[in-house]
Amino acid sequence: MEVGVENKYTVIDDFLPKEYFDKIQSVIMGTDFPWFYNNNIIVGSSANEMGGFQFVHPVYRSNQFVQSQAAELFLPVLKQLDPNLLIRMKLNLGPKTAEPEQGGWHIDQDIPGSKTAVLYFNTNNGYTLFEDGYKSESVDNRLVSFDHSLKHTGVSQTDTQVRCVLNINYIA
Numbered sequence: 001m002e003v004g005v006e007n008k009y010t011v012i013d014d015f016l017p018k019e020y021f022d023k024i025q026s027v028i029m030g031t032d033f034p035w036f037y038n039n040n041i042i043v044g045s046s047a048n049e050m051g052g053f054q055f056v057h058p059v060y061r062s063n064q065f066v067q068s069q070a071a072e073l074f075l076p077v078l079k080q081l082d083p084n085l086l087i088r089m090k091l092n093l094g095p096k097t098a099e100p101e102q103g104g105w106h107i108d109q110d111i112p113g114s115k116t117a118v119l120y121f122n123t124n125n126g127y128t129l130f131e132d133g134y135k136s137e138s139v140d141n142r143l144v145s146f147d148h149s150l151k152h153t154g155v156s157q158t159d160t161q162v163r164c165v166l167n168i169n170y171i172a
Helices: 018-028 068-081
Strands: 002-006 009-013 036-038 054-061 085-095 115-120 127-130 135-137 143-147 152-155 162-171
Touching: 018 068, 054 068, 068 085, 068 162
Parallel strands: none
Antiparallel strands: 002 009, 009 143, 036 054, 054 085, 085 162, 115 143, 115 162, 127 135, 127 152
């Protein structure tokens, strides 16, 4: 596992051991995994001005795993991240677009002392962009972690059918 710190961002390549990453990836990118349509990209906002949408799969919220399969599947992620407090985990699946599109500037949770992490499940030309211009590329099994207060946006991909990420909000 390589760890890189660039300014305010911690980037970890090969975040999970390959066997765990491959297992999670095969399940969530498989034909039987349940995804739920969201007509906007930023939770709590009105329909995205760009007409953007995504599919989501809630994993953990309100102090509990949302579906029974989620707990077992994502335990390796929690073991590796080792948070003191888990706030929320959610998968996002974004469709391919003709041109790169930003989802909208936001922070995930406004909880002082919390962090946000994004774990990428497929390599593509989409990325996470931060207000200061820093860009985290979508690379298989890469995790980027940052302070909750940093505004960011997902940018869609044009080279693969979907972009899949796990979004984690936690206290370290």
